[in-house]
Amino acid sequence: MxxxxxxxxxxxxxxxxxxxxxxxxQGRSLGQIAWLRLRRDKVAMAGGAVIIFLILVxxxxxFLVQSPTLYHPSLINPTFSRPNGPFGGISVSHxxxxxxxxxxxxLSRIVNGARVSLLIAFLATALAVGIGVVMGIIxxxxxxxxxxxxxxxxxxxxxxxxxxxxIALVGVIPSSAFGLSGNSLRIGLLIFVIGFFAWPYMGRIxxxxxxxxxxxxxxxxxxxxxxxxxxxxxxxxxPNLWGPILVxxxxxxxxxxxxxxxxxxxxxxxxxxxxxxGGMLSDAVSGGYYAIDPMFMIIPGFAIFITVxxxxxxxxxxxxxxxPRSR
Numbered sequence: 162m163x164x165x166x167x168x169x170x171x172x173x174x175x176x177x178x179x180x181x182x183x184x185x186x187q188g189r190s191l192g193q194i195a196w197l198r199l200r201r202d203k204v205a206m207a208g209g210a211v212i213i214f215l216i217l218v219x220x221x222x223x224f225l226v227q228s229p230t231l232y233h234p235s236l237i238n239p240t241f242s243r244p245n246g247p248f249g250g251i252s253v254s255h256x257x258x259x260x261x262x263x264x265x266x267x268l269s270r271i272v273n274g275a276r277v278s279l280l281i282a283f284l285a286t287a288l289a290v291g292i293g294v295v296m297g298i299i300x301x302x303x304x305x306x307x308x309x310x311x312x313x314x315x316x317x318x319x320x321x322x323x324x325x326x327x328i329a330l331v332g333v334i335p336s337s338a339f340g341l342s343g344n345s346l347r348i349g350l351l352i353f354v355i356g357f358f359a360w361p362y363m364g365r366i367x368x369x370x371x372x373x374x375x376x377x378x379x380x381x382x383x384x385x386x387x388x389x390x391x392x393x394x395x396x397x398x399x400p401n402l403w404g405p406i407l408v409x410x411x412x413x414x415x416x417x418x419x420x421x422x423x424x425x426x427x428x429x430x431x432x433x434x435x436x437x438x439g440g441m442l443s444d445a446v447s448g449g450y451y452a453i454d455p456m457f458m459i460i461p462g463f464a465i466f467i468t469v470x471x472x473x474x475x476x477x478x479x480x481x482x483x484x485p486r487s488r
Contacts, residue, residue: 195482195483196482198481198482199478199479199482202478202481202482204474204478205474205475205477205478205479205481205482206478207471207474208470208471208472208473208474208475208478209471209475209478211467211468211471212471212472212475215275215279215468215471216279218272218275219272219275219276219279219280220276222272222273222275222276223269223272223273223276225272226266226268226269226272226273227266227269228269229265229266229269229270229272229273229434229436230265230434231265231266231269232263232264232265233259233263233264233265233266234263234264235264236250236255236259236264237259237261237262237263237264241453242261242262242453243261243450243453243454244258244259244260244261244264244454248456249267249454249455249456249457249460250264251456255267255268256268257271257456257460258454258456258457258460260444260450260457261448261450261453261454261457262448262450267456267457267460269436270436270441271436271438271441271460271461271464273435273436274436274437274438274440274441274461274464275438275464275468277348277421277431277435277436277437278418278421278422278437278438278439278465278468279418279468280348281348281351281352281355281417281418281421282414282415282417282418282421283414284352284356285351285352285355285356285359285417285421286356286359286410286413286414286417287356288352288353288356288357288360289355289356289357289359289360289362289363289413289417290360290363290406290409290410290413291360292356292357292360292363292364293359293360293361293362293363293364293366293367294363294364294367294399294402294406296311296314296315296360296364296367296368297363297364297365297366297367297368297370297371298367298368298371298394298395298398298399298402299311299394300312300364300368300371301367301368301369301370301371301372301375302371302375302390302393302394302398303390308368311364311368312368314361315361315364315365316361318358318360318361319361319362321358323354323358323420324420324423324424326354326358327351327354327355327424327429328424328427328429330350330354331347331350331424331429332429334346334350343432344431344432344435347430347431347432348431351421351424351430351431355417355420355421356417359413359416359417362409362413363406363409363413366405366409367402367405367406370401370402370405371398371402374398374401374402375398379397380393380397380398383396383397404483407479407483408476408479408480408483411472411475411476411479412472412473412476414472415468415469415472415473418465418468418469418472419465419469421437421439422437422438422439422442422465423439424439425437425438425439425440425443426439426440426442426443426446427443428443438461438464438465439461439465441457441460441461442458442461442462442465444457445457445458445461446458
């Protein structure tokens, strides 16, 4: 015969009552549940910490470092045009070393390049997401000929040679247009080109989600209560799409960073002497400086690598947190 279950003698009766049926269990929202899942993913949280650090560097870093266009000829070997000292002239005054030939501080150029790269990537992503979400919702909800037109438009944009078009467009645009000039015009042009031609990726994802959501019970209930199309689109469907929107946005940002770096590498990005990571790689390769100073190429390449990796890791963790079935 089994012995009766006894409570510990040192347990207070109040604690037992409280544990058995005292307090009501407090429910958690979907956002709280997703945050708890995300916090358990140490890799994704590390990626998020790196992203926050990069954003702070891009905002406040240029005010804390020296001018990226300041030359230091005394730090350059006049015979070989390379920095004095090992590892590209790394020192206490120049933690990342200096550039060959010019002697410009690499840390200040990396920091200022982060501002340009992240600014273009974030704004281009915002433009692509805005257009893609609107077009995807309309296409998936309306159906019929409107869906067919938007879907074929997406196919045309996806088949467009974006890199060739960007190179041609930058070559055609004059030095001043739309009230902008210099790098202000280049930044605006890059944001438009990258964002405007990237929206079909988001549009296709949102369209597929809407096709599955428009037949759900809560949409039918809203229609039966007399809700019209715009209300159903933006009050019923859109709140259920924030998960894929956030996930794909975090994965689109590193793609835009790489595209901006590629354009700068090809010489159609930001105008020098404004530093960019892609422009620094281009200078290292085109001038052959990587042979005499490998750090001149390694440092901006590593900055791009860390940034893209952090966004990808955080995006994967966010996707798993919002949709645990994707694991």
